[in-house]
Amino acid sequence: MGPWQYLPNPWRQAIEDLPRNRFTTLEEIRFRVGRPVHLYGTGWDLPLTHATTPAMVSAGELERVLAILVDHSLYSRVEEMRQGYITLPGGHRVGIAGRAVLDQGRIETVRQVTGLNMRVGRPVLGPAERLLDQLREAHVSLGSLLLVSPPRAGKTTLLRDLVRILSDQGRRIVVVDERSEIAGFGGAGVSGYDVGYHTDVLDGWPKVEGIEVALRTLGPDLIAVDELGGPGDLDAVWRARYSGVDVMATAHARSLAEVQQRPAYRRFIQTGGFEAVVALTAEPAPGTVAELWTARGRS
Amino acid sequence: MMVFRVVASGLVLFAAWSLARRAGHPYRERVRTLEQWQRLLRHLLPLIQWKRVPLADALEDSVRGQDLLYQPMRRFVQTLSNRDIEFQAAWDAMLLDMPGLWEEDRGVLRDFGRALGKSDVAFQHDQVDAAAAELQRLSDEARRQRAQDGRLVPAMVSALGVLVVILML
Numbered sequence: 265m266g267p268w269q270y271l272p273n274p275w276r277q278a279i280e281d282l283p284r285n286r287f288t289t290l291e292e293i294r295f296r297v298g299r300p301v302h303l304y305g306t307g308w309d310l311p312l313t314h315a316t317t318p319a320m321v322s323a324g325e326l327e328r329v330l331a332i333l334v335d336h337s338l339y340s341r342v343e344e345m346r347q348g349y350i351t352l353p354g355g356h357r358v359g360i361a362g363r364a365v366l367d368q369g370r371i372e373t374v375r376q377v378t379g380l381n382m383r384v385g386r387p388v389l390g391p392a393e394r395l396l397d398q399l400r401e402a403h404v405s406l407g408s409l410l411l412v413s414p415p416r417a418g419k420t421t422l423l424r425d426l427v428r429i430l431s432d433q434g435r436r437i438v439v440v441d442e443r444s445e446i447a448g449f450g451g452a453g454v455s456g457y458d459v460g461y462h463t464d465v466l467d468g469w470p471k472v473e474g475i476e477v478a479l480r481t482l483g484p485d486l487i488a489v490d491e492l493g494g495p496g497d498l499d500a501v502w503r504a505r506y507s508g509v510d511v512m513a514t515a516h517a518r519s520l521a522e523v524q525q526r527p528a529y530r531r532f533i534q535t536g537g538f539e540a541v542v543a544l545t546a547e548p549a550p551g552t553v554a555e556l557w558t559a560r561g562r563s
Numbered sequence: 564m565m566v567f568r569v570v571a572s573g574l575v576l577f578a579a580w581s582l583a584r585r586a587g588h589p590y591r592e593r594v595r596t597l598e599q600w601q602r603l604l605r606h607l608l609p610l611i612q613w614k615r616v617p618l619a620d621a622l623e624d625s626v627r628g629q630d631l632l633y634q635p636m637r638r639f640v641q642t643l644s645n646r647d648i649e650f651q652a653a654w655d656a657m658l659l660d661m662p663g664l665w666e667e668d669r670g671v672l673r674d675f676g677r678a679l680g681k682s683d684v685a686f687q688h689d690q691v692d693a694a695a696a697e698l699q700r701l702s703d704e705a706r707r708q709r710a711q712d713g714r715l716v717p718a719m720v721s722a723l724g725v726l727v728v729i730l731m732l
Contacts, residue, residue, distance in 0.1 A: 270646070271646070272646045272647050273646075273647045276646070328649075331650065331680075331681065332646050335617045335618065335619065335643075336617075336618050336619070336643065336650050336679075336680040336681075337615075337616075337617040337618040337619075337621075337680045338680060338681055338682055338683065339611055339615060339680065339682065339683050339684045339687045340615040340616070340617055340618075342683045342684070
């Protein structure tokens with residue numbers, strides 16, 4: 265179910281009426297106050313023009329859209345909004361632009377919302393097969409792995425596919441899915457994506473707490489987490505590695521060199537925290553392996 | 564002739580009794596409806612505050628076992644699943660669907676609907692507390708009116724019926 269299904273009309277209908285080639289490659293739907301809704305797809309972008317949609321998005325309309333996206337229950341999504349997004353069933357992330365409300369230096373919520381960025385999450389089966397082949401060719405045992413790339417280069421998609429394949433091969437995997445993007449929480453405890461037969465999902469758990477709980481109670485062979493970067497994330501991954509559990513993770517970085525420039529990551533990689541680091545690029549297609557670093561060297 | 568008068572008197576007395584009951588009904592119904600709304604708010608608060616249950620589910624849970632609110636609230640919750648319906652319009656329609664409420668009760672609940680689900684937990688708590696206090700005030704007033712007008716009007720209607728019977732006989 266695409267994220268546009270959660271929009272009210274006329275937006276929903278306008279997006280469903282897009283030409284097929286646009287509809288199938290749609291990546292982002294952006295609402296900004298005082299501007300038309302703008303669509304971004306693979307290699308294209310254009311304003312949403314439809315007989316039924318207003319030329320500009322008003323603040324009131326945006327507020328209404330947000331209320332509908334959170335099922336008229338803002339109080340149940342405040343923790344997500346503090347981090348600047350909400351996740352829709354199916355793992356579609358909606359970024360929220362607006363004024364931060366601070367309480368003693370901590371973000372309480374976002375008000376006066378000025379923009380929404382709906383990212384279309386799609387299950388892509390298969391890209392991990394190519395990576396696994398490359399790792400086999402490089403004689404890397406598939407243990408701990410870090411996937412790095414800039415946004416929209418396919419990190420999460422690749423991680424999800426790796427989890428699915430390894431899980432179906434019999435590895436017990438726990439996905440700590442802080443933002444519900446890996447498994448695509450579908451409500452009522454159902455995952456939106458196929459993440460494999462032997463996978464448990466800790467949905468909405470912060471990474472540090474989720475990794476602790478996974479180690480203590482769920483007995484995993486491998487833990488998968490998305491977007492390392494918060495304070496304590498790498499320490500939590502270390503604890504998992506010390507416990508003999510492999511970790512597959514993603515992080516934002518443009519290249520391997522950029523990862524190596526970060527002291528914490530450099531130490532982590534040098535001491536064997538990850539057996540391989542894979543840098544991805546969005547060209548020619550998201551999920552393309554640009555660089556592969558292994559303990560044996562770079563390829 | 565006498566038999567006819569006795570039968571007619573009986574009918575008049577029955578009609579007067581029915582009318583008297585009907586005249587007292589809005590007073591009794593209002594008290595019961597407001598009491599059920601108060602119970603609903605008591606159930607709703609922990610579902611919002613502790614469990615963070617989405618509003619539609621929280622309202623459906625809170626309204627269980629409350630005969631006067633159950634059907635209108637269920638219809639409201641079903642309406643909400645249609646993403647094209649305005650929340651406030653659906654809420655107002657639900658209030659109109661509850662015959663036990665009086666216009667001033669609807670005003671308080673309409674205001675409550677405007678704030679429901681639109682803020683974080685702390686503010687929702689304040690809103691529920693404020694609505695509960697208003698409902699308590701309305702409920703006290705409704706009980707007073709039931710004790711006064713709710714008895715006076717039926718008594719007057721009954722008395723009128725008895726008077727008619729006396730005149731007939």
